[in-house]
Amino acid sequence: MSVMSVPQWLGPPGRRLFATWHGCNEPAGMTLVICPPLFHERVLGYRLFGLLAARLAAAGIACLRFDYYGTGDSAGDDLDFSLEGACTDIAIAVAAARAQSVGGGSVGLLAVRGGGWPAWSATVRDPSISHCWIWQPLTDGAEYLDALQRVDTAERTVRTNPPFCKAPSTSRDDGQLVGCACPESLRRELRDAQLPATNLLPGTSLGVLGRRNELDRATFATYRIELTESATQWADTLKVRATFLTKALTEPIDRLASVLLA
Template sequence: MAAETGTALRAKFLLCRPLGQEAVRTAAIYRVVADRLAREGGETLRFDYHGTGDSPGDEGDQSIAQWVDDVLDAHASLEQGGQAPVHWFGMGLGANIALRAALRAKAPPAQLVLWEPVFNGKAYVQALKDGHCAELVRMFRVPWERLLSSGKAVQPQLPGNLLGFEFGPKLSEDLQEMGDINLLPALRRGIRVVCAVHAEQRPMFETMGAQALFHLHTVETRTDWMSSQAMGTAIAPPDIPRTLISTLS
């Protein structure tokens, strides 16, 4: 989306989406963010990773490495034709993919805004499994153990289908092997990093306080984007567009 007509271009933004149901349930946020940035002189690019949304490819062939390449290709497209700085924004797993891609980009983004990134792969996989079970319980209105004993459900596994999306062997392996998030390599590249986390996660970044390029933001709105109940939330938590607009200063 281009900056609004008559508005001077101030920056370009690459918007990296999360995965699966989280991507579906945050789609409205990405639309609102793109509209808001356009009014402020921001050009935005939203895209689908290989095997997701409108992009070609099979779900069973997905991998983190492929998605990192997709981010780099999108970045190369966005940075053409102008001297405006390019910033990246990612939510959930999209933040982790953006962080990995930023370390490989020949011309890295000026700023990274990482919103509620995945802190640990195994914990993320368990959250997907728990969310899958919770949705089935909500749908059938029957406790999980009764669903299992009745044969209406089976224990979720990877590779396999979770929350209506297929996780193939390579992606399942990638997620399980994801370690703790590490921002230092990006900071060493001179990338300004904004990391948005919940209050209880802030102590994990206590050692980062002296980093001039690092800013820690506390998320004001707590939403479980894996839950179908997230569809009833406000279109966009107000601190997301506010934080992105602040990068224009």
């Protein structure tokens, strides 16, 4: 199926979001909004999920990728990002995806790691979202925050200029976490974040993709697709490295497409 990628702006003037539409020239079987991960993982996974969106579009699933307000190429300052705001951004992206989809199929979400928290909330608030899938789900926000703080401490100890930091600093009081702005208000949101959260509406398709231990923890999901260790290592490092769609990645992506189009 022929695929087209179109960069665009979404949202009202006061909350402009940068996005890329991966559409199909023929009517799509459904439309998927990809909700990115948080902090440095957004940078590390950017290429991977661009390739994923293109492959899904070629299979007949139109995709919309976007940056949350205050992150990436979207408007706003780093300090403007919040989990609640990300939920608002997902609603904006869903409305835009629905308006652009050809064929009027269903609209679902594919959230990546920490993006699963606002995606879950958005699904609860919008009964028209038919699918909610989470790639390598994070079930406990406090555990995730602690893990980020350990990485941050280690990097500040061994490096004079940690990756992605805007300015060299060894102080934990500079408001940054793994090189990204993380004010106390965001830390509080993360400490309280849990999956599963409020129950989804009956009929919502809920699935996860992840390592075996991640699938074991995601007992809330109806569908599970296992990812090999080599397909998930992008989330375990601060190093920027290219991610290619090897067989370890194409097989689970194609399985996801089959489930979504069933």
